Amino acid sequence: MTSTLTALLFLGEFLHTGETEFGKILSKPIIWVKPNFMIPKGMPVLIWCQGTPEAIEYQLHLEGHLYAQQSPKQLERRNTVMFRIPKMTLLTAGQYRCFYRIKELWSKPSDPLDLVVTGMYDTPTLSVHPGNKVISGKNVTFSCRLDTATNKFFLLKEGRSSHPQHRYGNIQVEFPIGPVTTAHRGTYRCFGSYNNHAWSFPSKPVKLLVTETNTISFSPYFTSLSSAEPWDTYLLATEAEFQQAPAFWDHTAHNILQIGLAFLVLMALMCLLVDYWLCRKRIQEQANRASPQECRRRFRTQRTPGQMTKRCAGHS
Structure with missing residues (x-):
């Protein structure tokens, strides 16, 4: 046992x-x-x-x-x-x-x-409808077209390329997405293929920008982004700034140009006034120096000393 x-x-x-x-x-x-x-x-x-x-x-x-x-x-x-x-x-x-x-x-x-x-076939074209700038909560549709007949299309978002979406079709397919959120923001490309492991050249990139619905009207760039990643927040804010930048800088440049021209005119007037004042001063000093010299010259040429004395006394 x-x-x-x-x-x-x-x-x-x-x-x-x-x-x-x-x-x-x-x-x-x-x-x-x-x-x-x-x-x-x-x-x-x-x-x-x-x-x-x-x-x-x-x-x-x-x-x-x-x-x-x-x-x-x-x-x-x-x-x-x-x-x-x-x-x-x-x-x-x-x-x-x-x-x-x-x-x-x-x-x-x-x-x-x-x-x-x-890079096995031709290059497809990618577009997004109604546009690449939409408000959160809306629906968008990516359309991928390849003139060379195929049987399958792939849509990839940069940064998440290991999880592509796919649709079957010959010439063109659509990828509906929505309601979109800020997480859908990014750059997209599409491919055509005859099997899962042989794809076409990539399409040109299409960037999708999604903004929040509670955007302040007078400043679209101040958007609630508490749910977005810090880097996405930076990208969205930067892009919104550049969207508003042309009008802002046109107005600012116009004001700066006006101020600059007014400053140049003022400086020119001041230069003319200073030059005029200096010229008057030089003339006055020359006149003051010329009076005693004239008296002495006339004193030498006059025969009657008393007359010269009177004239010089009159000048003094």
Whole structure:
């Protein structure tokens, strides 16, 4: 009885230890890509896979088939490896997963990583209706058109490109959005595609600006933005300032020009007055200096001293 109990306890401890190690080995690795999951045709891309420090080998699978494998090279980073794709093409676009191995056991697969090759077809055009400046609570519709017939369109917002919207269509599709909030503000692009991993060139960007409804009438730029992110608040305030700036600066420039012209006229008048005053002063001083000299000259030429004395006395 005692030996049986001991054997059962030993078996339970062994199974518990095995489950712990087995669970650790089967934990899935983390996979990510740089610089982006959308890669222009012919450009390189880096795929990273992170497992555990005990891993001795990593494998990268594309659409369920082995694409590449390698072992960690740096002791300080044995839990991470990098797979490099030299050129992105139709053959290298698709869904990737990675695995790592400890001894003879392989981990669970990582979450799927979908890589898209862009620049395969013509460039679509993107527009937004009723316009790219709307009030919060309104509805807008993005329209994406590609003259080259396709079967699927994608709409992406910069900063959230890992979660694109998609619609099926041949030439043109519409993406209704609304009621919009300040969270919908941003820059949008659209793509056309024949499958999920081969897209067209990106459309030209379309920027959507959403303002709050409680905007003060005499100053549209003072808007309630308590729910917006600080950077979004800065972008909205800056854009509103630039929208109001042309009229403001035209009025200000006109006033400054008038003040400047009045100042120049005043300075010119002051210069004329000063010049006139200095001229009068010089003439008066010359006249004062000329009187005694004239008296002395006449004194020398006059025959009658008494007459000269009288005239000089008269001048004095």
